[in-house]
Amino acid sequence: MPNTNFDRDTLRELADEGNEIALDRLADLADAADDLDELSELLDEGSPRAGLLLTRRAVAGGDLRELQRISDAGYDGAGRELDRLLKAPADLPDL
Secondary structure (H helix, E strand, C coil): CCCCCCCHHHHHHHHHCCCHHHHHHHHHHHHHCCCHHHHHHHHHCCCHHHHHHHHHHHHHHCCHHHHHHHHHCCCHHHHHHHHHHHHCCCCCCCC
16 A cells, blocks of 8 residues: 655645645645644645635634635635625524
């Protein structure tokens, strides 16, 4: 069975050469390590996987500003989630 534990340096080199799967793997590693700064950097590099992972976290936390930031960075899924949350019925107090 092949070794699937690649070091970050190798993944980074491959990602820098345009390998999108390596970029996705870096995003998964950053997510597992709760490294939001690295995930954000990967999003800025154009990683859709980083956008997805950041979007999931923002939705779970109800962070509308973060969803807008992710959307502005180019991940369309965050914009869709932001729209969905904004269009959801508001819990209004009984008067």
